[in-house]
Amino acid sequence: MAVTVSNNTGETVANPMARALREAIYAGLIALGLFILFIGLRTDQNIRNELVLIQRWGLLATVVVITAVGRFLYVAFVIPAIERAKAEKAAAPAAVAEPGFIRRNFNWLGIAVLLLYPVVVVSLVGFQSSLKWVDNFGIQILIYVMLAWGLNIVVGLAGLLDLGYVAFYAVGAYAYALLGTHYGLSFWILLPAAGIMAAFWGVLLGFPVLRLRGDYLAIVTLAFGEIIRLVLINWREVTNGAAGISGIPKVSFFGLMSFNVSDPNYISKVLGIAQSGAYYKIFLYYLALALALLTAFVTIRLRRMPVGRAWEALREDEIACRSLGINTTTTKLTAFATGAMFGGFAGSFFAARQGFVSPESFVFIESAIILAIVVLGGMGSLAGIAVAAVVMIGGTEILRELEFLKVVFGPDFTPELYRMLLFGMAMVIVMLWKPRGFVGSREPTAFLKERKAVSSSFTKEGHG
């Protein structure tokens, strides 16, 4: 963590090695200070349930030495290398390279890869073992892509900072869970219903708070997200409290085929193939993909419509917007409602996939993760957001799979434990490395003669 501490006092040190050594000692001392109580000692309960301290000085020494050495290597070798590369780049004539095939057709290639993904997985590892890859990676990532694209409408296009997006996700999930279990309505009826309900909540929240700007808006949306979660926990008669709702009906194949083994029209009976849970997962994968692509399609089309242009204008300059006669209130409300609707779609899909919902799934950290994906992807860029979702969610999911680490660190090592720690650190590192996100430029929707990418340093992020 302390690897990037900069002690740049501005003086020119003749010997870079001496400087690196000095910085390494500083970093080591800081690490010692930070970790002496937290790594050097561990609080544990003894048999009488009293807290006792366990000493771990060896581990502390290891961590401090690693930090110091890392800092030394960084200052002595990495920084000069980066500087050299920069100097070379500046010296070389700016050659405008024609974007390669992959770059030009990135979106279509991406969609093709996503379409083929389950086929490839099944053909590589067979039906039964494909479950994990299609479900944990494919569907999980697609849900986050869907959510992030939905939030992108609010944050990336309209420039409204929403820290409680997960509330709409929760509304969608509970709408499906409650109506599906109590009234036995089908997913295909409840999906639009959940979307409308979430949009309705978006308007309900948006109406009073749209007078607020910037961080005030952020905190009210955060508060709203928490209120929804707390109500879900405490309104036990309806939501069953923290225990959640289980037995949520599965999605059917448009009513033609079912994925319940006991049903007469169970898929393997209809098609005459062997029973397997994998069909349902693969079907859900394509459903998630379709919903995500729908979100993307609507976003792209909306950006070309007056309302989408108004959103982006609002992000760039609210005062100019108002003076040009755009009704900022309705513009903000439509952004909120549209974003919320996609959150609701994602929520009802989530409920159908899990078969179980509980308030645990809708904590603030989820909102933060979705927002982080939007920002890391480069706000407003759909492809960038998808890449960010794959990197962040796929990356943390893959940590569960790293069995070989057990060989390195001993059999007690559980990589899952470090999942969120690494996730948090990755958020920081990616942001420091690319503050404008993976895709730092925007595609203009209105242009003269030729479409040129706009560097995001020219776009604003809104104040509302």
Place this chain on the structure above:
Amino acid sequence: MQYFVQQLVNGLTLGSIYGLIAIGYTMVYGIIGMINFAHGDIFMVGAFTALIVFLILAAAFGSVPIVVALLVMMIVAMLLTSLYNWTIEKVAYRPLRGSFRLAPLITAIGMSIALSNFVQVTQGPRNKPIPPMVSQVYNIGGISISLKQIIIVVVTAVLLALFWYLVNRTALGRAQRACEQDRKMAALLGIDVDRTISITFIMGAALAAVAGTLFLMYYGVVSFSDGFVPGVKAFTAAVLGGIGSLPGAVLGGLLIGFIESMWSAYFSIDYKDVAAFSILAIVLIFLPSGILGRPEVEKV
């Protein structure tokens, strides 16, 4: 009436803790205009440091006078927690200064996740209870006031006085206020802006560490996830009072404390947080920049 006053006392205790944390949010917001999401976890680190120091003291000396123990816990917690916040500012926020507004917000959220999980990984996920440190309870006219509550209110009052003096009467405070008004101009007039910002983070963390120590003493238990809820409430308090305003942070903290204790006393304890958040929303609808906040001036 007695019941009401009793709730006032409880609210004052809670509000003091929220107020101490809220100052850290509001100062950082005032000076660099970012929401330091990791501040709640800084508070948790403070509480955890106090816990470990308490255990060290207990292991090394057996029984220590409570005043000494509390003082040592507070001082060590203040030092180490400041070091955490200082490092975080240097690593995660400073390189992004002048970058766009959401970038430091995301690193702050990342740091918040990383900090709480760091403590979970190194200290284990369980709740950490300690034996009660102070247990005297006084009965004044039918209202029971525990020594814990008195300590919390007194410590908060003393710290706030000290803090008020620091901000309003010293060169450092003047530099801070100058940076808050106009960072560029302050730099031109010879104020070391980076240093001032670092000190602001250190001061915020020190107050949060005291709040953490008091929290540990009051509840007698702490866990790695304890940073989030007090953090959000303190931030709510800062916004309620008008973010950027120091008296506003304390006022907001007290208000949130009162709302919470009154609501749990007269209505339902389950919905006390809902009440606090709803009142925030209602206040902001009518006073869009908080109670003591300066209204934002729109420039064209």
